[in-house]
Amino acid sequence: MSANSSHFEFPAPIGGVPFPLDFGPAVFFAVIYAICVPLVLFRLALPSSRTFVILGTMIFTVERIVDFALRAEEAHSPSKRVSKYFVSYLQTAYAAGFIGIGQDLVVLARAFLVNSTHGDDSAHSAGSSRVDVGSRDLEDAQPLTGWPYVRFPRARADEPRRRFWTRRACGAMSLLYWAAVILATVSGATYFAGIASASQAQLTQQTRYAATVLTLVLLQATNWLVLWSLMTCPYRIARVPALVLCLVANLLTVTSVYRLAAMHHQTTALLSTAPGSLNSAPAKAVFYALHIAPEWLAGAVLLGVNVRKMFDTGLMGDWRSREVSKN
Numbered sequence: 001m002s003a004n005s006s007h008f009e010f011p012a013p014i015g016g017v018p019f020p021l022d023f024g025p026a027v028f029f030a031v032i033y034a035i036c037v038p039l040v041l042f043r044l045a046l047p048s049s050r051t052f053v054i055l056g057t058m059i060f061t062v063e064r065i066v067d068f069a070l071r072a073e074e075a076h077s078p079s080k081r082v083s084k085y086f087v088s089y090l091q092t093a094y095a096a097g098f099i100g101i102g103q104d105l106v107v108l109a110r111a112f113l114v115n116s117t118h119g120d121d122s123a124h125s126a127g128s129s130r131v132d133v134g135s136r137d138l139e140d141a142q143p144l145t146g147w148p149y150v151r152f153p154r155a156r157a158d159e160p161r162r163r164f165w166t167r168r169a170c171g172a173m174s175l176l177y178w179a180a181v182i183l184a185t186v187s188g189a190t191y192f193a194g195i196a197s198a199s200q201a202q203l204t205q206q207t208r209y210a211a212t213v214l215t216l217v218l219l220q221a222t223n224w225l226v227l228w229s230l231m232t233c234p235y236r237i238a239r240v241p242a243l244v245l246c247l248v249a250n251l252l253t254v255t256s257v258y259r260l261a262a263m264h265h266q267t268t269a270l271l272s273t274a275p276g277s278l279n280s281a282p283a284k285a286v287f288y289a290l291h292i293a294p295e296w297l298a299g300a301v302l303l304g305v306n307v308r309k310m311f312d313t314g315l316m317g318d319w320r321s322r323e324v325s326k327n
Contacts, residue, residue, distance in 0.1 A: 004082045005269035010194045010201035011208070012265040013087065014094050015287045016279040023075035025288050030068035032296060036061045039303040051308040053107055056100035057299050064295070067093050082270055084192045092188025095208055096181055098255050098295045099215050101248070102222075103177045104302065109222050109245055110170035112311045113229050116236040117166065119158030162233075169225060173218050180218070183211035195270060208263060216256035223249040241310045244301065251298040258290035 018026065040058045043049050067090060074081040081087075187208035194201030223246050230242045262283075265276040273279045278287070307313060 004195060004271060007268070008198050008201070009266035009268055010198075011191070011205045011263065012267045012276060012278040013091060013191070013270065014208075014259060014262055014278065015090065015291065016277070016284050017081050017087070017270055018071045018074040019081070019279065020075050021281055022284065023072055025284070026068045026072035026075060029288070029292055029296065030065050030072065033061055033064045033068065036296075036300055036303055037065070039300075043303065043306075049306040049308050051313055053111070053311075053313045054104045054302050054307055056104045057302050060097055060100045060295075061299055061303070063093065064097065067097075087270070088188055088192050091191040092185055094291065095184035095188050095211060095259075098252050098298070099177060099180050099184060099211070101295070101298050101302070102215055102219055102252055103174065103181075105245065105248055105252075106170050106173045106177065106218070106222050108302075108307060108311045108313070109226055110167065110174075111313045112241055112245065113166045113170075113226070113237075114163050115312045116229070116233065117159040117163035166225075166229075169221075173221060176214060176218055180211045180214045183207045183214070187211060205263070209260075212256055212259045212263070216253060216260070219249045219253050219256060223253075244305060244310065248298045248301055251294040251301070254294040255291050258286070262287070 016022075040061055043051065043054075043058075070086060071090065074086055184207070187204050190200050190204045190207070194204040226242050226245045226249075230237045230239065262278060265278055267274065267277040269277075271279070278284070
């Protein structure tokens with residue numbers, strides 16, 4: 001029996017093993033991710049948009065170029081497509097990659113929603129904003145001006161209670177995202193061992209289900225938290241930034257749902273093309289359309305807008321002029 005086959009069923013690899021038919025899609029996605037790299041550099045270089053709040057999305061963009069370069073190489077190399085290193089790396093990357101964008105999303109949601117709780121008589125509306133990112137409030141953020149950042153003219157009272165619970169909710173979600181990253185990493189790291197060991201195969205299946213379900217719940221929790229705030233406090237919440245957050249959350253939800261739909265498939269050989277192996281041409285087309293394309297769109301949206309201005313995240317990255325105060 002081959003080292004890449006087993007006498008028992010193990011989880012089919014998400015995205016399948018790269019065959020020659022994967023070369024074209026791999027090159028295509030490597031190119032469109034490479035197109036986003038100038039946006040990464042632009043956001044870091046331009047002072048008015050410089051931010052580290054979406055650092056996870058920036059790293060993800062570069063990492064996906066590496067992923068697809070490896071996938072293109074495997075497509076024409078029978079030995080590399082069954083290599084422990086290549087198989088484990090790609091399964092880990094597909095399991096954990098989109099979670100990084102979700103982590104950035106909850107940080108943006110926290111900054112956006114917490115800032116909306118400040119009253120008109122606070123420093124937030126006077127041009128020296130208190131900007132909430134992660135566990136800190138950052139001073140000297142730029143006030144939101146111009147469409148779609150126009151503040152509603154209605155007077156706003158300070159809402160410390162809503163601010164408190166928004167911080168706690170988003171803080172808890174940030175911690176749970178780290179749990180999802182750990183679970184996803186374990187699922188990828190144990191994947192190759194699962195070909196030879198039923199217990200390792202079971203661990204792989206359990207951890208990748210747990211990571212994806214947790215991420216799906218967190219994405220929709222972010223989505224509904226933003227929508228609830230928009231519906232209950234329409235005079236405080238700028239509509240366009242809120243809808244951008246919801247758009248990204250729902251794009252990543254497509255990836256999560258695809259993974260849950262695909263993960264039940266089992267195979268007895270890594271190179272099998274039998275139904276359920278995820279190695280057939282139709283299965284791979286669905287993978288590229290419902291796993292990879294939504295990830296790229298979500299990342300492109302966050303890189304394409306000035307998140308520092310849209311979500312009022314302050315001078316993240318401008319260490320010389322930033323003043324930090326604790327909550």
